[in-house]
Amino acid sequence: MAALNKGTSIMTNRKKLLTGVSLAAVLTAGLLYATDFLGLQPFAETATAAPTTGEAAPPTVNVIVAESRPVTHWQEFTGRFEAVDEVAIRARVEGQIDAVHFTPGQIVQKGDLLFTIDPRPFEATLAGAEARLEEVRAAAYLAETELKRQRQLRENGHVSQSVLDQAIQEAQAARASIAAAKAAVDSARLNLEFTEIKAPVTGRISDDAVNVGNLIAAGANSEVLTTIVSLDPIHFVFDASEQQYLEYVRGTIATGLRDKDSRIPVAVRLIDEDSFAHPGTIDFIDNRIDRATGTIRGRAVFINGDEVLAPGMFGRLRLAIAENAPTVLIPEQAVGSDQTLKFVWVADAEGVVHRRRVTLGGREDGLRIIEKGLEAGDQVIVSSLHMIGEGMTITPNKTALDSFELATAE
Structure with a gap:
């Protein structure tokens, strides 16, 4: 008896499915007939056809060609002035x-x-x-x-x-x-x-x-x-980390700077100054690294004829580790940030954009020094950065690097 009821249920479902399919077919045929009979076929074709337009031209953006210039490389330290006597x-x-x-x-x-x-x-x-x-x-x-x-x-x-x-x-x-x-x-x-x-x-x-x-x-x-x-001359005393000391030694040896009578050039800026306006020379580097602090003490000497510099005064010192070293320079505005990472957008020979991670150095003549990530001749994008993305194609408009240098100076 149960088997008979199950068979009857299956037959009923099949009849319902066939009835639904037949009804859908009738409605579709009727719609097609009405469209053709009433002359609506051209409008239907127009509505379903996709518009055809030409491909948009790549956007034109300003780029500069990264240049390598002879630049003195510096390290920066904080310290205080002390009297010679x-x-x-x-x-x-x-x-x-x-x-x-x-x-x-x-x-x-x-x-x-x-x-x-x-x-x-x-x-x-x-x-x-x-x-x-x-x-x-x-x-x-x-x-x-x-x-x-x-x-x-x-x-x-x-x-x-x-x-x-x-x-x-x-x-x-x-x-x-x-x-x-x-x-x-x-x-x-x-x-x-x-x-x-x-x-x-x-x-x-x-x-x-x-x-x-x-x-x-x-x-x-x-x-x-x-x-x-005593006030003239005056000493400036600072501490350097072990890493900074190694960079200083290797840099000055590689460029021959340590062989010039050990008179390594330095410059100091005071807390109310924007530039390193006080030139001097290194006259002493300690003979060991302090085990407790991991630092080594250095000292520079400055002429202080106008007696502006006073013992106990705070200052920021920069120390030359390489003179006239080939260095890649780009405008500051070309550098982007991704949390702690720095990057630039570079266009290859075909105009395809790529993101390039860089390591920044100091500044020289209003331009940013790039220590790693770029080479001279790379096309660096300097405008419309908010519209740039990885892999897109642009039309580069080359701009002179000197124009950014002059604009910064003004």
Whole structure:
């Protein structure tokens, strides 16, 4: 019974399917007949036919031909200026300040008088030392005279050898006393000179830490009376990473820059300057890399005749690692960014566009240095960058690179 019902259901479904197909065929035939009968066939053909147009011409965009020019390559570092000479002024003898002979902040010359300590105790000490010298000289004269007399007596056999030896010893002791007295006089005179504290170097002096009437101590642990820093020339001290140091060494060796009396050119710009306007030279590179920081210390020297540069001032230094090295240059506007990556659009000989990843260097005459990714002669797109895509075809309109350089300079 179940099998009979299943067979009946299948027959019913087949009848419905045939009925639907037949109905669709009738409707289609009727539609075709109506179209032909009513004269609508031309309109139907027109509606279904696709319009035909010619292919659009490739867009014209501006390109420049990347050029290789001789350029000095630089590394950049941050650092601070330091005085070539920086002296903390301390007293070498103790006493009371009698006078201050400078104005805080002024330029002092080497040998200028800065402080005077009360000299009277030292004058008295010197006078006593000189008197003592005269005393020992008199004693020495007497000892020498006695020695001559004893020698004559010994020659005549009137005194023993021991008496002569005693006279010799006394004469030698007298001569030694003269030397000691002279040393005491020199020491007393030196201490008297130290009561006048003079500038050991030429430079700008700080303010006075003590006033007239103060009693000061002497020695390395005594109070600093003032400080002097030299200004011309002036040092700039900076730290370089190990990688930067290797780039510097290899670059200067490859270009022969290290063989030019070790006078590697550098330049500094200050925090309110846009260009590296202060030229100088490297005068010292440390002999080892600090294990704690992984850096090595370098130092440059600058002429500072106008005294604009001051110790402690912050600056940005660039260091030449290659002179007149062939370098590819392009306009800054040709460089695009994709997160941290930099790229340019390059057109090949057929005008097909390709994206090229590049490594940027510094700037030279308003143009961007390309360290990797481009070669001289590559056609770099500089306009309509928002319309450019990988693989599209363009018509390049070559533009002079110098026009971008001049526009940037203006």
